[in-house]
Amino acid sequence: MPKKPLQKARENRSTDKKDLTFHPYHITPETAHTAVLLLESEEDEILCQTLRAITKFSAQDTRNREILFHLDAIKYILPHIQHKALNVQRFALKALAQLCQLPTAPEVVLADAENVRTVAALLGKMEDVYVLEFASLILAEVTREPLGCDQLVATNVISTLFNRMKSSADPDVQKNCLQTISNLLDDPASASEVTMNPHCTWPPILALMKNKYVAIQHAAIKTVGQLLGRFKDEHIQKSFKASTGISDFCDILETYDFRDIHSLILDVIRDYVETEDNAAHAHRAGALQRLLAYLEIAPVELKPRALAALAKMTLTESGRKALFETGADLVFCHLLLGSDVELLADAALAAGNMARLAEAAVRMCDAGVVEALASILADERAAWFDVRINALKALGELTRATPRAATALVAPKTFSAVVNVNKKYKETPVEAQRLAVQCYINLLDYHETMRALLTPHFIHELLNIVQRIDIKLKILACSALSVLMSEDPGRQLFTSKGGEKVVSENLKVEHLGLRTALCNLILASVTAAGADVYHGIGTLHYMVTNRQARYAVSAWEAALESIFKHNPSAKFAYTGRLDVTDFTHDGFYVQKRISDRFLPLKHIVRDARRPFKDPVFVINFGNSKHASEPSHERSSSDSKVDSNLRNYLDNLLSWFGEPESSCKGSKSMQYTEVDESEYEVRYREKCHEVSTTLKSRAEQLAQFVVEQMCGLTEERDCSMPSVDLHLADLMLDLNTSVLPLGHVRCGGPLERALLYKALADRVAVPCALCRGGGGAWCEVAVPESDPDEDEIIPGPALRGYPAGLLRVNYIVDLERGRLVRAGGADAQRVCGVTCSQRYVAGKTPDECYCDALFYV
Incomplete structure (x- = not known):
């Protein structure tokens, strides 16, 4: 069969050497510049053929479009998009549309807002199918940029876009208009202009989802998803619920012919049911049952998407209820x-x-x-x-x-x-x-x-978790341990597994949340044995001296108080005060002089060397519940019962006319503490009452202590040198610096106050022990009758008062064996000047600043 002339010409061109001669209306990369220059011709035929050749050249390869773009072809094409010759106009719009598909080409078109207005006008007034196709394509490309959206909105062409999308016979025009609307919805500033347009209705867009062209289906589904994603737009959400949209989604899923877009529909449903109202609407419309049915018959590759849509419904309460019902x-x-x-x-x-x-x-x-x-x-x-x-x-x-x-x-x-x-x-x-x-x-x-x-293995595992690097993991483990500490076995296991050491190590991590969790764990877990461990390993000293943490961590002070509650010796050393609610127990000890750190008693005994310098006073009545508990504070040298101290107590009990059994235990008081914030009238019948005879007991106890320590007469020398000499003799006689308090028969303010507090805790006298710049003293909280009150039955001396309302009101003068009213001159002589607490453990100031006057 003979070859055609055109076929022979093509073969000859392919075999010959590269032809650099310009052939009219056939553009090569080398002759593209000449073709662009021909666009300045005034002859319609030349313009038409040149633009036709440019469109063919652009369609061959993306690199050809880049060549034309760099030759500023857009600048030469734009004047011809509204040419009087229809063919010139068609090819100019097509060439411009092709070049606008390049990433940076829309910027050139958008440099002059008149260009967008011209193209938008063509879309509105022209009916030529080619003009409409390429004009809509140009708008679809330039609206990829926010500036293009702004310029298009300014042309008031949105209604035209919806009309062309709905009624155009050309599917390309429909697709391009849909794409332009989608671009506008992507722009936050332009989206509201689209949704507020009266032509923005659901039926046309939903109908396009079932179009026979896949490209239009994709564009329509994307636009629907964008509209439904505007959850705060009440008009859009309400109008969609009134439409057949959700049923249309399910119809498409049940149609095999639309299987190519099933994944897109499932994604739209998944995003739609994100809110409470939408999930409830999907259930009311029957979409949930149809979606579950589709999950069973869906292809393997689509099952995850269908399940994702159902899983998304579980995020809302209405969705969960709907899923439960089905x-x-x-x-x-x-x-x-x-x-x-x-x-x-x-x-x-x-x-x-x-x-x-x-x-x-x-x-x-x-x-x-x-x-x-x-x-x-x-x-x-x-x-x-x-x-x-x-x-x-x-x-x-x-x-x-x-x-x-x-x-x-x-x-x-x-x-x-x-x-x-x-x-x-x-x-x-x-x-x-x-x-x-x-x-x-x-x-x-x-x-x-x-x-x-509640097993040793589980608590040990949690303690290991606390020691890992991740802070949040540490906090969670501390929370779990805190719950376990609500049971007594849990606290015992915590101590046996070294929980206090783990807490101590992590307290040094400067993280507010972790330190708060650790302090809460201390509050929940601390026991008498645990408090001794915290004292022995230095945690207590660290917590007291870390002023920054005490200020920043709200639970730090409470954790410190919980340790002090089980270790009153440390509390008195670090704070200089035991309140009326703090009780001394067997093993309670006080150092005569404290350096920068308060040491456990066993360390003091271990490190003591002759000649002994500073004594340590220990209380051991032998009847406290603490006497049977293992303690890091006690050692073999101080665990014996102090017979002298025991005799003091027996004499007092007989003196006050009370059987010994009624006062066993440091907390076996005749008065019960009731928190003032919780005190109301209805609690009066529940709390014990104390009478004004308590004041008499406090005075008798003061006289007893003075008599035992030195006597009320001047027969014995109780000056400070005599006291120091007496204590030195005791240390030599006992061969230890740890002195049982009952052996001290010549004492100064500290020894007397300590003996008074120890005895007061066991004979039901609410007493506070204080130590400061002026030495040591005791304060008592006792009720007293009003002298102006009329005598009634019972008399004022026997009148009862709620124990929970007792507050310190007297200072005990342990030199004269009497009570003096707090705040008076006599009280200031007993307490000394208000001064820096040099007898409190911790770093003491270099200089002393007194706030009160000296009294002589």
Whole structure:
């Protein structure tokens, strides 16, 4: 068959050498500049043929368009887009549309706003199909830029876009108009102009989703998604609910011919059901049941998208209720038990969210969801993100929601999966470790499961977690330990596993949240033995001297007080005061002189060397509950009963006419402390009362102490040199610097105040022990009758007062054996000047600044 002439010419051009000769209307990269120059011709035929050749050249390759763009072809094409010759106008619009597809080309067009107005006018007034196609394509390209959106909105062409989109017979015009509307919706400043336009209605856009052209379907679905994503636009949301939109989505999913756009529809549904109202509307419209049915028959590649749409509904309360009514929670459980790995992450997330609904949580537990999640978590082949992480989240939500899930999780087989997360912490992400500890906290909300976790191994594991690097993980572990400390066995296990040392190490980390959690743990866990440990390892001293932490951490002071409560010796040393609610117990000791740190008693005994310099006074009545407790404070040298001190107490009890059994124990008082903030009239019958005879007892006790220490007469020398000599003799006689208080028969202000406080705690006299710049003294809280009050029955001397309202009102003068009213001149002589507390443990100031006058 002979070859055609044109075919021969093409073959000859391909075999010959490169022809650099300009051929009219056939453009090559080398002759493109000449073609651009021809656009300045005034002959319509030349313009038409040149523009036609340029469109062919542009269509061949993107590089050809770049060549034309760099030759400023747009500048030469723009004058011809409204040429009087239709063909010239068509090819000019087509060439401009092709060049506008380059990334930076729209900027050149948008440099003059008149260009957009011209193209928009052509779209509105022209009916030529080619002009409409290319004009709409240009608008679709230039509105990719925010400036293009602004210029297009200013032309008032939005109504035209909707009309062309709805009624144009050309599918390209419809697609381009849809794309332009989509671009406007992407721009925050222009989107409201689109939604407020009266031509913006749902039926035309929804109809285009079922168009026979896939490109139009994609554009329509994208536009629908953008409109539905405007959740705060009440008009859009309300009008969509009134339309058939949600039913149209389901119709498309049930139509096999539209399978190519099923994934896009599922994504739109997933985003739509994000809010409470939309989730409820989807359920009312029947979309939820149809979506569950589609999940069963969907192709394998689309099942994850369908499940994602259902999982998104679990984020809202109305969505969870709707899913529960349709049994979707059981579907999630079934998927967790299945073998489809692609569905496990979303199924676990959905199950965890459904657990926020109590009824669903119970039903899922009956279906074995806890065991299924635990098996997923234990599967080392599964990915941590997001399969195993979501499984942990679901377990956390389930254990928080229902005790049935907690009971199922603490079973040995299932609980090992959670424990291994932190046991193999080097192989697990820190997010998983945090979620596992949160599961522990949820399990501790129930008494039964907390009992199951109250084991030495579990507490040891939590203490190991506290020692890791992650701060948030440390805080969570502290929270779990704090809950366990509500039980006595938990506090004992905490001390046996070295919990105090772990707390002490972490307190040095300067993190406000961690320090608060650790202080709360101290509040929950501290015992007498634990307080001794904190004292022995230096934690107590660190907490007292760290002034910055005491100011910044709100729970720091409370934690310090909780330790002081179990260690009154340290409290008196560091604060210089034991209040009426603080009681001395056997083993309580006071140093005559304190340096920069208050040491445990066993350290003092161990380091004592002859000649002994400073004595330490110890109280041991032998009847305190502390006498049987192991303590770091006591040693073999001070654990014996102080017989002299015991005799003092026996004499006082017989003197006051009370049987010994009534005052055993340091807290066996005749008065009960009632917090003032909680005191009301209805508590009067519940609290014990004290009478004004208590003042007489306090005075008699003062006379007794003075008599035992030195006597009221001047027969014995009780000056400070005599006291120091007496104490030195005692230390030599006993061969120790630790002196039982009962052996001291010649004492100064400190020795007398200490003896008064020790005896007052055991004969029901509310007494405070103080130490300051002027020495040491005691303060008492005793009721007294009003001298102006008329005599009634019972008389004022026997009138009862609520013990909880007692406040310090007298100072004990232990030189003369009397009570003096607080605040008076006599009281100031007893207490000395108000001065820096040089007898309090801690760094003392170099200079002393007194606030009161000296009295002679």
